[in-house]
Amino acid sequence: MSFLRSSSDRRKSASKATRSTVRGGGKSKIVVNQRLQLNPDNNHQPESYEDLKSNHFGPWIFRELEKHLPSNMLNASRDKKVKYMSGILDEYLSPAERFRGQKQKEFRQKIISNYPPLHKELYTMHPTTFFVPEFLRAINDNTEDSFRRIMSEPAPGIFAFEMLQPRFCELLISEFDNFERWVHDQKVRVMRPNTMNHYGAVLDDFGFQTMLAKLMEDFICPLSKVFYAETGGANLDSHHGFIVEYGNNRDVDLGLHVDDSEVTLNVCLGTKFSGGDLFFRGMRCEKHVNTESRSEEIFDYSHFPGQAVLHHGRHRHGARATISGHRVNLLLWCRSSVYREIRKYQKGFCSWCGECKREKEERMHTLIDNTKLVSHYVIFILHAHALLSRKMT
Numbered sequence: 001m002s003f004l005r006s007s008s009d010r011r012k013s014a015s016k017a018t019r020s021t022v023r024g025g026g027k028s029k030i031v032v033n034q035r036l037q038l039n040p041d042n043n044h045q046p047e048s049y050e051d052l053k054s055n056h057f058g059p060w061i062f063r064e065l066e067k068h069l070p071s072n073m074l075n076a077s078r079d080k081k082v083k084y085m086s087g088i089l090d091e092y093l094s095p096a097e098r099f100r101g102q103k104q105k106e107f108r109q110k111i112i113s114n115y116p117p118l119h120k121e122l123y124t125m126h127p128t129t130f131f132v133p134e135f136l137r138a139i140n141d142n143t144e145d146s147f148r149r150i151m152s153e154p155a156p157g158i159f160a161f162e163m164l165q166p167r168f169c170e171l172l173i174s175e176f177d178n179f180e181r182w183v184h185d186q187k188v189r190v191m192r193p194n195t196m197n198h199y200g201a202v203l204d205d206f207g208f209q210t211m212l213a214k215l216m217e218d219f220i221c222p223l224s225k226v227f228y229a230e231t232g233g234a235n236l237d238s239h240h241g242f243i244v245e246y247g248n249n250r251d252v253d254l255g256l257h258v259d260d261s262e263v264t265l266n267v268c269l270g271t272k273f274s275g276g277d278l279f280f281r282g283m284r285c286e287k288h289v290n291t292e293s294r295s296e297e298i299f300d301y302s303h304f305p306g307q308a309v310l311h312h313g314r315h316r317h318g319a320r321a322t323i324s325g326h327r328v329n330l331l332l333w334c335r336s337s338v339y340r341e342i343r344k345y346q347k348g349f350c351s352w353c354g355e356c357k358r359e360k361e362e363r364m365h366t367l368i369d370n371t372k373l374v375s376h377y378v379i380f381i382l383h384a385h386a387l388l389s390r391k392m393t
């Protein structure tokens with residue numbers, strides 16, 4: 001983690017800034033005698049930052065960073081600490097990101113203060129009315145065994161389980177429809193969830209940010225810490241939550257792609273439809289994202305309402321055409337800024353990419369073949385030498 005670089009380091013690295021959330025850039029506002037402590041104060045109990053409406057940084061980062069605050073700031077008011085830490089974290093954003101973040105914040109505030117929610121109860125986490133009892137029990141037990149009891153792993157790294165209650169799915173679709181109607185009536189321009197889906201809405205834009213942060217932290221993190229620990233799942237700290245729609249007059253299908261996430265939760269909310277299967281084509285690193293799939297990586301999955309699929313964001317996937325009806329899904333892209341920061345410095349072979357693994361195996365085989373060839377050659381020379389010596393004596 002690079003929070004602790006000096007302010008001059010951060011200025012120097014401004015030109016290298018590319019796309020990650022935690023990185024250098026901009027002018028420093030840190031007062032020299034109020035520097036962060038190199039070693040965290042692990043005896044200090046950080047505040048809760050769950051309700052914080054930061055566009056770029058999750059509550060986890062604020063909690064971790066608080067332990068590094070100058071000792072005279074540890075007991076300051078929460079507002080003062082937030083202001084101080086936000087000042088530091090903002091240094092890691094490019095001016096374009098800061099601008100985008102500010103615009104997004106204004107856009108959200110405008111919508112949240114004007115949009116009248118239809119089902120207010122959805123906006124705060126109510127586990128017993130949101131989740132099926134088996135899922136809640138497994139999360140409360142919080143062991144790999146308890147998770148595996150309710151989950152199937154139909155292909156390596158892809159987990160399927162029943163998660164949401166039918167009533168919750170119904171209400172969330174109805175809230176989304178209500179929001180779409182309001183957007184249409186008020187002629188509000190909304191941002192679509194991503195570059196590939198032309199229908200749907202970002203749930204964080206109309207008030208779901210706190211509820212989804214809780215969903216990630218309390219219900220997805222326990223699973224991702226067990227199943228995706230090596231690939232960012234141990235440190236999820238921000239999310240992007242949205243609804244996508246497929247069917248008549250909507251998106252029909254979704255081509256093969258990877259998500260901008262470490263862990264993706266994809267829950268089918270309804271309604272009645274045919275087609276729309278998900279297809280998976282193996283994990284790939286940035287370098288190998290367009291390479292062929294091997295037969296063992298090809299996997300198709302039929303989704304049904306209430307059912308969740310959990311997979312790594314780099315697991316290539318898509319959705320087949322929804323032939324009839326209306327298919328609505330809830331997506332939660334869970335991200336880890338720590339993992340992304342570490343990945344920037346990891347070069348070469350990637351342990352989870354199917355193509356990196358294939359290349360490594362190929363190199364191993366070539367090496368073994370070459371070693372065999374050399375040893376055969378040595379044996380041949382020794383024999384020839386022995387024969388020659390016999391003939392000469």
Ligand SMILES: [Zn+2]
Nearest residue numbers: 285288353356
């Ligand atoms: Zn690779």
